[in-house]
Amino acid sequence: MTLSFWQHATREPEVRADVAIVGGGVVGCSTAYWLHRLRPSLRLVIVEAGMLAQGASGRNAGFLLPGTAADYATAVATYGAERARRLLHFTRENREMIAAELRGAAFDLEPSGSLTVAGSAAEEARLLDSVSLLRADGMPVAFIPRDETNRRLVARGYGGALYVPSGAMLHPVRLVRHLAGESEARLLTHHRVATLQEAGGDVVLETPVRRIRAGQVVLALNAYLPQLVPALSPFVRPVRAQMLATEPAASRWLQVPVYSHEGYYYLRQLADGVVLLGGARHLHADEEQGYEDTTTEALQADLLRYLHFHFPQTRGLGVRHRWSGVMGFSPDHLPVVGTVPGLDGSVWAAGFTGHGMGFGFRFGRLLADVVLGTPHPDGLELFSVRRFPRPQTARPSVPAGE
Numbered sequence: 001m002t003l004s005f006w007q008h009a010t011r012e013p014e015v016r017a018d019v020a021i022v023g024g025g026v027v028g029c030s031t032a033y034w035l036h037r038l039r040p041s042l043r044l045v046i047v048e049a050g051m052l053a054q055g056a057s058g059r060n061a062g063f064l065l066p067g068t069a070a071d072y073a074t075a076v077a078t079y080g081a082e083r084a085r086r087l088l089h090f091t092r093e094n095r096e097m098i099a100a101e102l103r104g105a106a107f108d109l110e111p112s113g114s115l116t117v118a119g120s121a122a123e124e125a126r127l128l129d130s131v132s133l134l135r136a137d138g139m140p141v142a143f144i145p146r147d148e149t150n151r152r153l154v155a156r157g158y159g160g161a162l163y164v165p166s167g168a169m170l171h172p173v174r175l176v177r178h179l180a181g182e183s184e185a186r187l188l189t190h191h192r193v194a195t196l197q198e199a200g201g202d203v204v205l206e207t208p209v210r211r212i213r214a215g216q217v218v219l220a221l222n223a224y225l226p227q228l229v230p231a232l233s234p235f236v237r238p239v240r241a242q243m244l245a246t247e248p249a250a251s252r253w254l255q256v257p258v259y260s261h262e263g264y265y266y267l268r269q270l271a272d273g274v275v276l277l278g279g280a281r282h283l284h285a286d287e288e289q290g291y292e293d294t295t296t297e298a299l300q301a302d303l304l305r306y307l308h309f310h311f312p313q314t315r316g317l318g319v320r321h322r323w324s325g326v327m328g329f330s331p332d333h334l335p336v337v338g339t340v341p342g343l344d345g346s347v348w349a350a351g352f353t354g355h356g357m358g359f360g361f362r363f364g365r366l367l368a369d370v371v372l373g374t375p376h377p378d379g380l381e382l383f384s385v386r387r388f389p390r391p392q393t394a395r396p397s398v399p400a401g402e
């Protein structure tokens with residue numbers, strides 16, 4: 001998009017900051033929170049293209065689950081026992097830090113526990129394998145057999161389930177707003193950053209509305225990172241997810257978030273009986289690639305088929321709302337952090353792969369540590385871009401302190 005002579009001449013005055021955080025989602029606002037908490041004298045600005053929580057952070061199911069998107073036995077097989085244990089620990093810290101640092105009432109935190117429910121015999125076997133692995137790594141969990149799972153959920157057709165006491169639910173938009181408020185950062189919403197470049201030791205961000213000049217920058221853009229820095233496209237790709245909300249049911253029978261069929265379906269119920277359901281992406285893998293923010297009839301029909309099959313009591317319920325959101329998938333499905341090419345001291349984080357609420361608040365602490373130059377920030381080597389071979393097109397450097 002071009003700016004006319006008149007539009008350019010009437011832009012708002014330049015804003016100066018010590019740190020500019022680009023992206024007003026859970027990761028950006030958590031970073032602002034921790035920067036303020038660790039160094040209150042910093043002048044912070046959050047620069048967001050839309051409203052706060054415009055992206056995936058305002059469109060998700062609000063599940064706060066420990067671990068990665070995969071069950072723990074799969075995570076151990078994929079990442080190795082030591083790395084899986086450290087990832088688990090990182091997400092447990094995320095949960096504990098949210099409870100210790102933030103007023104959960106501000107974002108409807110429900111410490112309900114969570115259920116990971118098997119959709120097949122093979123998945124049930126992996127959940128059973130996960131029980132001993134999780135317990136050995138210090139995580140209390142319980143396996144619930146098939147019949148009891150279905151009885152407890154007032155459902156049919158599910159296999160056994162893993163109950164995780166530390167799982168929780170929250171209101172994601174309220175969480176992001178709360179973090180932004182607590183950070184005392186200046187909020188520049190409806191400011192889409194079009195370019196960023198180094199100028200005289202500062203980083204200059206251009207938006208149609210105004211210029212922002214900062215000492216350091218944090219790019220917390222997740223799926224949208226390659227739109228601003230195309231060289232980083234090897235590390236994150238956009239994948240759409242869709243959800244729906246029903247009319248309120250007469251009663252609330254789901255007290256916990258339910259994550260089923262390897263995470264390809266997820267649902268919860270609000271206090272007023274509304275059922276929130278997402279997933280079915282695996283049935284429409286090609287259509288669900290890219291940035292288009294729209295729902296599709298076919299996928300939404302699959303969501304309802306799933307709901308009506310497992311919960312026949314919902315068959316008469318209308319659908320109140322349907323929506324979509326864009327997630328950022330990394331090549332190995334774990335978050336990635338690196339320094340911005342050409343801007344030493346500035347950092348990017350992306351690739352939260354459908355699980356960013358489980359990482360986000362703790363990740364903000366990690367990014368704040370990197371920005372502040374903390375030696376060897378805890379967790380950095382877990383997520384550093386260095387784990388990937390360097391593509392020919394992208395040569396991002398790695399944060400100091402690693």
Ligand SMILES: Cc1cc2nc3c(=O)[nH]c(=O)nc-3n(C[C@H](O)[C@H](O)[C@H](O)COP(=O)(O)OP(=O)(O)OC[C@H]3O[C@@H](n4cnc5c(N)ncnc54)[C@H](O)[C@@H]3O)c2cc1C
Pocket residue numbers: 022023024025026027028047048049050051052053054055056057058059060061062063064065191192193194220221222223224228240241242243278324325326327328350352353354355356357358359360
């Ligand atoms: C439907 C759905 C359900 C999900 N359910 C869960 C769940 O229950 N639990 C869970 O852990 N995770 C879930 N996720 C994933 C989770 O929402 C994400 O991993 C997480 O929100 C990523 O946070 P973020 O801050 O990195 O990115 P985002 O929230 O996407 O924030 C990036 C921000 O950058 C802004 N932006 C983009 N371009 C620019 C620009 N040029 N200038 C300025 N700003 C810009 C965007 O508007 C956006 O607000 C779900 C995702 C979706 C879509």
